[in-house]
Amino acid sequence: DGGITQSPKYLFRKEGQNVTLSCEQNLNHDAMYWYRQDPGQGLRLIYYSQIVNDFQKGDIAEGYSVSREKKESFPLTVTSAQKNPTAFYLCASSTQGSNTGELFFGEGSRLTVL
Amino acid sequence: AQSVTQLDSQVPVFEEAPVELRCNYSSSVSVYLFWYVQYPNQGLQLLLKYLSGSTLVESINGFEAEFNKSQTSFHLRKPSVHISDTAEYFCAVKGYSTLTFGKGTMLLVSP
Numbered sequence: 001d002g003g004i005t006q007s008p009k010y011l012f013r014k015e016g017q018n019v020t021l022s023c024e025q026n027l028n029h030d031a032m033y034w035y036r037q038d039p040g041q042g043l044r045l046i047y048y049s050q051i052v053n054d055f056q057k058g059d060i061a062e063g064y065s066v067s068r069e070k071k072e073s074f075p076l077t078v079t080s081a082q083k084n085p086t087a088f089y090l091c092a093s094s095t096q097g098s099n100t101g102e103l104f105f106g107e108g109s110r111l112t113v114l
Numbered sequence: 115a116q117s118v119t120q121l122d123s124q125v126p127v128f129e130e131a132p133v134e135l136r137c138n139y140s141s142s143v144s145v146y147l148f149w150y151v152q153y154p155n156q157g158l159q160l161l162l163k164y165l166s167g168s169t170l171v172e173s174i175n176g177f178e179a180e181f182n183k184s185q186t187s188f189h190l191r192k193p194s195v196h197i198s199d200t201a202e203y204f205c206a207v208k209g210y211s212t213l214t215f216g217k218g219t220m221l222l223v224s225p
């Protein structure tokens with residue numbers, strides 16, 4: 001079945017360590033996105049990529065980095081510079097040709113920094 | 115710039131009662147509106163969307179939403195809720211780069 005796969009689903013890390021969250025899609029979508037979700041704050045855009053080898057900062061990019069070397073993959077690294085990394089992270093994708101903006105989401109990764 | 119305001123952070127309701135989750139938006143581009151649903155520890159699933167045409171849109175599980183341009187609203191309604199409708203609901207509007215989401219409304223259905 002086509003979809004978006006995020007891994008791991010749960011992740012625990014010590015403060016000061018970098019961690020990379022995986023996002024893979026087989027929907028043949030051009031655009032991919034990373035959102036951060038905190039209780040009561042909705043979804044906030046971290047980074048997005050509309051095409052391979054190109055990406056843009058979203059509203060809260062500080063302390064995060066991404067790469068887009070393949071169309072199917074858009075990994076997110078949470079660096080030690082991110083002051084409050086504990087959160088639920090959601091990856092999404094959409095077709096570049098879609099002007100409606102509809103997003104398809106993965107199941108999420110919950111990161112807890114101890 | 116685009117923005118979405120969900121007026122209620124939590125809506126408690128009894129099973130089989132009607133419910134309305136409120137959403138107001140502002141947008142400087144074409145208005146495409148969405149409602150997504152999120153069950154605990156899961157991703158978001160599209161519930162329904164307004165792109166054009168009829169201002170009343172429906173989902174397969176009994177929810178409906180009405181686009182009201184003059185009031186810049188896109189409220190979500192269901193005439194009779196089930197326990198299984200307990201979830202968080204997000205309203206979203208298309209922006210320049212992607213969707214802008216509201217902060218979510220937690221729908222709590224009790225027996």
